[in-house]
Amino acid sequence: MGKTLFDKVWDSHVVERISQGPDVLFIDRHMIHEVTSPVAFIGLKNRGLKVMSPERTFATADHNTPTKNQHLPVKDPLSANQLKTLERNAKEYGISYWGLGHKNNGIVHVIGPEQGITLPGATIVCGDSHTSTHGAFGAIAFGIGTSEVEMVLATQCIMQVKPKKMRININGELNKGVTPKDIALFIISKISTSGATGYFVEYSGSAFSDLSMEGRMTVCNLSIEMGARGGMIAPDAKTFEYVKGREFSPKGNDWEKAMKFWKTLSSDKDAKFDKEFSFNSNEIEPMITYGTNPGMGLSILQKIPSKDPEKSENISYKKSLNYMGYKEGEFMLGKKIDYVFLGSCTNGRIEDFRAFSSIVKGRKKSNRVTAWLVPGSHNVMNAIKEEGILDILENSGFELREPGCSACLAMNDDKIPKGKYVVSTSNRNFEGRQGPGARTILASPLVAAAAAITGEITDPRKYL
Amino acid sequence: MTYDPLKILESTAVPLPIENVDTDQIIPARFLKATERVGFGENLFRDWRYNQDGSLKNDFILNNENFSGKILIGGKNFGSGSSREHAVWAIYDYGFRCVVSSFFADIFKNNCLNIGVLPVQISDQFLSQIFDEVYRNPKTIIKINLLEEFISVEGIEKTEKISITAYKKDNMTNGFDDIDYLVNIKEKIKNFSSKRNF
Ligand code: SF4
Numbered sequence: 001m002g003k004t005l006f007d008k009v010w011d012s013h014v015v016e017r018i019s020q021g022p023d024v025l026f027i028d029r030h031m032i033h034e035v036t037s038p039v040a041f042i043g044l045k046n047r048g049l050k051v052m053s054p055e056r057t058f059a060t061a062d063h064n065t066p067t068k069n070q071h072l073p074v075k076d077p078l079s080a081n082q083l084k085t086l087e088r089n090a091k092e093y094g095i096s097y098w099g100l101g102h103k104n105n106g107i108v109h110v111i112g113p114e115q116g117i118t119l120p121g122a123t124i125v126c127g128d129s130h131t132s133t134h135g136a137f138g139a140i141a142f143g144i145g146t147s148e149v150e151m152v153l154a155t156q157c158i159m160q161v162k163p164k165k166m167r168i169n170i171n172g173e174l175n176k177g178v179t180p181k182d183i184a185l186f187i188i189s190k191i192s193t194s195g196a197t198g199y200f201v202e203y204s205g206s207a208f209s210d211l212s213m214e215g216r217m218t219v220c221n222l223s224i225e226m227g228a229r230g231g232m233i234a235p236d237a238k239t240f241e242y243v244k245g246r247e248f249s250p251k252g253n254d255w256e257k258a259m260k261f262w263k264t265l266s267s268d269k270d271a272k273f274d275k276e277f278s279f280n281s282n283e284i285e286p287m288i289t290y291g292t293n294p295g296m297g298l299s300i301l302q303k304i305p306s307k308d309p310e311k312s313e314n315i316s317y318k319k320s321l322n323y324m325g326y327k328e329g330e331f332m333l334g335k336k337i338d339y340v341f342l343g344s345c346t347n348g349r350i351e352d353f354r355a356f357s358s359i360v361k362g363r364k365k366s367n368r369v370t371a372w373l374v375p376g377s378h379n380v381m382n383a384i385k386e387e388g389i390l391d392i393l394e395n396s397g398f399e400l401r402e403p404g405c406s407a408c409l410a411m412n413d414d415k416i417p418k419g420k421y422v423v424s425t426s427n428r429n430f431e432g433r434q435g436p437g438a439r440t441i442l443a444s445p446l447v448a449a450a451a452a453i454t455g456e457i458t459d460p461r462k463y464l
Numbered sequence: 465m466t467y468d469p470l471k472i473l474e475s476t477a478v479p480l481p482i483e484n485v486d487t488d489q490i491i492p493a494r495f496l497k498a499t500e501r502v503g504f505g506e507n508l509f510r511d512w513r514y515n516q517d518g519s520l521k522n523d524f525i526l527n528n529e530n531f532s533g534k535i536l537i538g539g540k541n542f543g544s545g546s547s548r549e550h551a552v553w554a555i556y557d558y559g560f561r562c563v564v565s566s567f568f569a570d571i572f573k574n575n576c577l578n579i580g581v582l583p584v585q586i587s588d589q590f591l592s593q594i595f596d597e598v599y600r601n602p603k604t605i606i607k608i609n610l611l612e613e614f615i616s617v618e619g620i621e622k623t624e625k626i627s628i629t630a631y632k633k634d635n636m637t638n639g640f641d642d643i644d645y646l647v648n649i650k651e652k653i654k655n656f657s658s659k660r661n662f
Pocket of ligand 1: 062063107108109128129130344345346404405408409426427
């Protein structure tokens with residue numbers, strides 16, 4: 001029987017199979033950050049262990065960093081301590097560390113691809129669930145907990161039961177105004193936030209292969225929001241082109257050897273998947289969420305669905321709408337908003353800023369809206385300046401902040417106030433995710449831009 | 465992370481019949497600034513449990529004196545969202561050793577097994593029976609027998625099987641973790657590593 005893309009990468013990394021148990025999986029790249037690593041290092045120390053492969057480990061500061069005045073000392077003592085701890089651990093164990101202000105610094109899932117750390121056919125883990133982003137390159141990439149961070153630091157391996165395999169096929173050209181974010185929100189709204197739990201997903205079809213590498217990253221990033229361990233897309237010429245020549249990608253002979261392997265990375269014709277879904281790209285329109293999980297999404301033109309009040313699961317549905325201050329049967333179009341957040345590892349790359357600026361160009365930010373525009377990395381920030389996007393943004397009344405996770409998880413000062421509505425290009429609309437009591441509406445950079453101009457939920461297509 | 469072995473657990477339980485409880489609810493991000501594993505139990509379900517001024521929210525189940533125990537019963541799709549292990553630390557440090565639900569998110573389930581919280585997945589129907597029974601009688605004893613792999617509930621005739629791999633069961637009943645295993649095969653791993661070309 002043929003093998004799937006996932007099988008090929010997974011099987012080539014199995015060090016040992018434990019009968020009636022998990023596989024021991026070798027990890028090529030381990031990315032760490034300040035929030036989920038400190039306790040792992042304590043564990044390591046307590047056991048008297050060393051980091052097995054510091055050269056396969058990369059540390060950045062992103063989750064807990066300020067997005068203003070990064071040249072000044074971090075004010076919050078707890079955050080400062082966490083950053084210092086990471087720096088100290090990295091130094092002690094010989095791990096490369098890109099702290100605040102470093103030219104390679106940025107959100108872990110943005111800088112991995114930028115620096116060529118992310119490679120096709122690699123296994124990549126990080127103590128952050130959106131590690132699935134790196135699957136865009138045909139890598140097996142997934143989020144892990146702190147015990148597993150310790151495991152990988154100590155042994156460069158992880159123990160995992162091989163997940164089941166799912167394929168999601170979408171073919172055809174995308175409708176106007178439909179972005180990779182909309183594709184992902186569409187899929188999640190169809191299969192639910194637990195629809196892919198227990199599976200590793202392969203995205204297949206022209207709707208994905210036509211996307212840029214950055215677009216593929218956005219799609220794979222959101223795999224976790226459908227419950228999947230991760231998602232991946234078969235590498236192709238676009239992928240190899242992107243990877244070539246980056247700081248940590250293989251060079252010379254190593255590159256040739258790697259290419260030989262990478263070219264085998266697609267699912268065989270007769271490969272079997274445990275589950276498949278197929279959608280048509282023309283079903284997808286600009287999407288928006290109205291509830292408190294990413295599965296509660298709909299086309300921007302639709303009404304919030306009504307549910308049978310008798311059913312038990314609808315208690316959670318009601319609770320969710322109450323939190324949002326919305327009612328069944330209402331239209332999302334025209335709803336007032338207070339904040340806009342452009343950023344995160346989902347939509348904080350240069351193409352997202354280009355998309356956003358394409359709409360705000362020559363228009364003005366609405367007075368009722370506070371907008372936080374946060375690049376995913378220093379590289380993205382520099383590109384925004386070099387390409388003249390910063391001028392466009394400033395002329396329209398926006399300001400640019402410095403890179404980091406920011407309001408995606410609101411660990412730093414970037415918290416949306418209680419009860420306020422934010423159109424956010426990040427990945428989670430959970431209760432309180434963007435600040436206690438904050439109400440999150442997930443959408444693409446285009447929808448966010450349109451909302452920033454009008455102060456309400458607006459169909460971006462009229463500005464395209 | 466070492467933890468106490470778990471073989472058989474008999475306890476009352478706390479019911480939380482909400483679906484899609486995500487790890488941001490279990491422990492909000494602003495409590496993740498610690499560099500040691502301390503104080504997480506106090507902030508379990510922080511924003512559901514406390515008002516913003518720090519006073520208790522009386523209508524939340526953890527603040528209801530009638531319900532207590534080492535078992536947390538959650539609605540379907542428990543533990544979705546962020547991979548933060550802090551969520552499971554909060555559950556463990558608060559005093560729970562077992563979470564029962566009809567569906568768990570993957571990373572959450574792995575994190576549980578790694579630090580000694582047993583996730584027990586049962587059918588939707590059994591779950592709703594348990595909720596009813598525990599609400600009717602908060603003193604209901606639930607028995608988690610990991611050695612023989614079943615869960616039973618006082619007052620309900622039905623029992624269900626606990627599904628767990630032999631490897632993880634061995635870990636859980638002995639208090640071992642994966643690192644112990646991996647450190648033992650270090651030479652084999654080094655050998656594997658030396659043959660990789662990236
Ligand atoms: S931007 Fe958000 S989702 Fe991405 S790594 Fe940071 S916190 Fe995690």
